[in-house]
Amino acid sequence: MSLLADVRSDGVVPEQADVVVIGGGIVGVSTAFFLARKRLSVVLCEKGQIGAEQSGRNWGWCRQMGRDPLELPLAMASLALWRDRAALGGADTGFRTSGILYLCRDKAELSRHEIWVALAKGSGVDSRLLTSREVADLLPSAAGSWAGALYTPSDGGAEPRKATAAIAEAARRLGARIQTGCAVRGVETAAGRIAAAVTERGTIRCAAAVLAGGAWSRLFCGNMGLDLPQMQVVGSVARTRPLPGGPDLSLAGPKFGFRKREDGGYIVSQAGALITDIVPDSFRLARAFAPALRREWRSLRLRLGRRFLEDWRQPRRWRLDGPSPFEAVRVLDPTPSAAVLDEARERLVAAFPFFRDMVVEETWGGVIDVTPDALPVISAVGPPANFFIATGFSGHGFGIGPAAGQLMADLVTMDTPAHDPNAFAFSRFAEKRSVPA
Numbered sequence: 001m002s003l004l005a006d007v008r009s010d011g012v013v014p015e016q017a018d019v020v021v022i023g024g025g026i027v028g029v030s031t032a033f034f035l036a037r038k039r040l041s042v043v044l045c046e047k048g049q050i051g052a053e054q055s056g057r058n059w060g061w062c063r064q065m066g067r068d069p070l071e072l073p074l075a076m077a078s079l080a081l082w083r084d085r086a087a088l089g090g091a092d093t094g095f096r097t098s099g100i101l102y103l104c105r106d107k108a109e110l111s112r113h114e115i116w117v118a119l120a121k122g123s124g125v126d127s128r129l130l131t132s133r134e135v136a137d138l139l140p141s142a143a144g145s146w147a148g149a150l151y152t153p154s155d156g157g158a159e160p161r162k163a164t165a166a167i168a169e170a171a172r173r174l175g176a177r178i179q180t181g182c183a184v185r186g187v188e189t190a191a192g193r194i195a196a197a198v199t200e201r202g203t204i205r206c207a208a209a210v211l212a213g214g215a216w217s218r219l220f221c222g223n224m225g226l227d228l229p230q231m232q233v234v235g236s237v238a239r240t241r242p243l244p245g246g247p248d249l250s251l252a253g254p255k256f257g258f259r260k261r262e263d264g265g266y267i268v269s270q271a272g273a274l275i276t277d278i279v280p281d282s283f284r285l286a287r288a289f290a291p292a293l294r295r296e297w298r299s300l301r302l303r304l305g306r307r308f309l310e311d312w313r314q315p316r317r318w319r320l321d322g323p324s325p326f327e328a329v330r331v332l333d334p335t336p337s338a339a340v341l342d343e344a345r346e347r348l349v350a351a352f353p354f355f356r357d358m359v360v361e362e363t364w365g366g367v368i369d370v371t372p373d374a375l376p377v378i379s380a381v382g383p384p385a386n387f388f389i390a391t392g393f394s395g396h397g398f399g400i401g402p403a404a405g406q407l408m409a410d411l412v413t414m415d416t417p418a419h420d421p422n423a424f425a426f427s428r429f430a431e432k433r434s435v436p437a
């Protein structure tokens with residue numbers, strides 16, 4: 001992937017820190033930033049490059065609209081952070097309040113959104129349904145007529161390829177040490193508590209560790225004997241050359257979606273068109289994910305291929321004194337689906353002829369980590385005490401990343417969090433499993 005902002009690695013890995021953050025995506029860097037702001041000594045270890053996996057590959061939407069009501073307060077708090085550059089240590093994230101809109105073909109789609117608007121009523125979010133006429137006025141370049149739309153003017157977007165790096169640098173200015181090319185192989189415990197993080201470049205004694213490992217979190221937890229139900233799906237994205245004069249807001253319609261980038265080009269893709277590789281975990285986790293599979297069945301494109309064998313051969317347990325799986329793959333870089341992107345382009349041009357002459361400069365794939373209820377885990381684990389997990393953002397962690405990092409930092413320091421973390425507890429999965437089927 002080109003144009004990813006490079007974050008240099010601090011020199012020698014320190015021998016000691018208050019907290020080690022494992023993973024340099026938006027969630028890890030935000031956690032490190034808010035911990036450093038509390039004056040804790042923090043080392044952030046990233047096996048590859050900062051923001052090179054999901055956090056640098058997403059659409060860049062920062063969205064409150066359509067969020068699970070349990071997550072909505074966090075999404076709203078995150079929007080407030082994105083808007084306020086000083087609150088993120090002066091980080092230039094490229095954030096812009098552009099508005100986000102879901103176009104609807106018919107009354108059935110509108111009614112589904114109406115239910116969400118009712119659920120979100122009282123939250124303070126400015127989402128509203130637009131009539132067909134209002135859509136035409138707001139989007140003069142749209143072809144044909146639409147039944148209406150769900151619209152949230154206060155939603156926006158940031159630039160994935162620079163936001164994570166910019167927050168990492170803000171964390172460094174507050175004293176956090178950033179180690180890239182530095183996989184954490186695992187953790188050591190003593191008397192039931194975290195004692196150290198073992199990296200490929202040395203051991204860091206620490207009082208707490210936060211796992212913000214994105215799609216790798218299940219594997220990391222498995223080596224500790226923790227069962228984190230997390231699966232992976234692959235999204236595909238295209239980036240166009242600058243296209244002056246196009247729509248400013250971000251939008252999803254039937255089988256297409258876009259966001260205008262800072263440079264005047266667009267991110268183009270289609271919402272929900274996700275490739276799901278069938279792997280051994282598909283069977284191990286079938287029961288936990290069955291309701292999600294039933295719900296999302298139509299948007300999933302199941303694929304049985306080489307990923308099954310790769311995953312089968314993947315060691316699930318390893319010793320910490322030799323190379324770990326995290327050193328074998330520095331950056332997850334799946335192939336994008338040409339079929340998904342061709343279809344998105346075709347639908348986009350039909351709905352907005354303005355895009356007819358767009359030139360695609362680059363396409364990429366991104367592995368998305370999902371939990372059974374599509375809510376993240378932002379939680380203490382225990383045992384071991386002082387081990388925390390912030391992962392499973394299920395396709396919308398970029399937007400809520402900053403507030404998720406803030407919440408995680410509050411949990412680590414046992415400060416009263418601004419948001420109720422119960423919905424994000426790791427223990428919810430074990431509780432669910434004990435409920436009779």
Ligand SMILES: Cc1cc2nc3c(=O)[nH]c(=O)nc-3n(C[C@H](O)[C@H](O)[C@H](O)COP(=O)(O)OP(=O)(O)OC[C@H]3O[C@@H](n4cnc5c(N)ncnc54)[C@H](O)[C@@H]3O)c2cc1C
Binds near residue numbers: 400
């Ligand atoms: C195509 C696509 C479109 C998306 N669109 C949006 C969107 O528009 N809006 C939105 O809000 N979200 C979107 N998302 C989801 C969003 O990108 C993710 O939810 C979010 O970036 C997750 O951040 P993270 O920090 O948890 O994980 P990641 O960004 O994946 O970061 C995890 C990091 O941990 C590192 N790591 C893992 N294990 C170790 C280890 N043992 N040692 C050291 N480092 C380790 C990895 O190398 C990685 O860099 C999209 C995702 C994709 C792929």
